[in-house]
Amino acid sequence: MKSYRKELWFNVPSRRDFVNITPEVEEALRESGVQEGLCLVNAMHITASVFINDNEAGLLSDWERWLEELAPEKPYSQYAHNNTGEDNADAHLKRTLMGREVVVAVTKGQLDFGPWERIFYAEFDGRRRKRALVKIIGE
Amino acid sequence: MKSYRKELWFNVPSRRDFVNITPEVEEALRESGVQEGLCLVNAMHITASVFINDNEAGLLSDWERWLEELAPEKPYSQYAHNNTGEDNADAHLKRTLMGREVVVAVTKGQLDFGPWERIFYAEFDGRRRKRALVKIIGE
């Protein structure tokens, strides 16, 4: 069994944004040499997500609006977590909705994707260096 | 290490529905010959989900109502994604809530399930051919 590990680093200049990381994950897969197996991609921070969906600008703006409806950033005082001096409780909830990780099948050395599947890193508390983990196992 | 791949195809006649795919996944597992490992099942489309929960008709209708409350289909104009000519932005959001994939342990050649765990394919933009992927690795 082969295994391969790679960190992807980000420094998103705004509080929230979506980054298409499909090319970086494909590069990690090529580096791994794995032909058949599983590829895990997860946020290593608890105020960020990794998820799979469509790379369409309108849809990304729909998520931004929708997440603000379901888990609004302000008023900060609505969240007990923010009493600790943080202001990012909403980021923990938004990450809950979008998920921590994806597991993707690896087949014939490729990410085994449907036609529109793309991998995103979702930042909900940016303006600092953060990272995602790619771990690939197989043969 | 063994690996096995199988696509499950659907053509759900309505816009939304839930399909219990546990028997098809169990069949794929038997075909794989894997005794110990992991079984990934994921939607290959970004307007559909694979999730695990109870096969109870009332509960399935509760999800339908609840998902419409949290991510309503109409008015279509509320979503920027629908300006592209699509009408399925809500389906992308519903899929976000229900999830893309499940990873199930394989033990002694069986899906290693608690008493009520069943695997569902959730369609949120049906009336066309779509598919899920089963990928099993192990020994």
Place this chain on the structure above:
Amino acid sequence: MKSYRKELWFNVPSRRDFVNITPEVEEALRESGVQEGLCLVNAMHITASVFINDNEAGLLSDWERWLEELAPEKPYSQYAHNNTGEDNADAHLKRTLMGREVVVAVTKGQLDFGPWERIFYAEFDGRRRKRALVKIIGE
């Protein structure tokens, strides 16, 4: 390839609570002897979750409040599932939001975590014996 399986049992005395199970998962990983691989942790019940986030008391209370807003326990009659004699439809929905499972990379015999990642078992219908599954594969 090695594989290892362990059940973690709970009997949460209240209807809802969060339990930090990181030490138990780390112990299972040591017992497995796996150095490189993947570690799946999933609830075996469909009214409970396993998720990864921050171990901060204020945040845990924020989740409790937020989940009650998005999927309230009462009135019980609002859910078709509760017509079966159950009162736990909300627990199925809360589990949907928090997720069934996590998959964690195993690197050099450790859970490959960012600085604040902790694994929680979330109980939404407690006061009885329930369990989570740890399945580890690798070398």
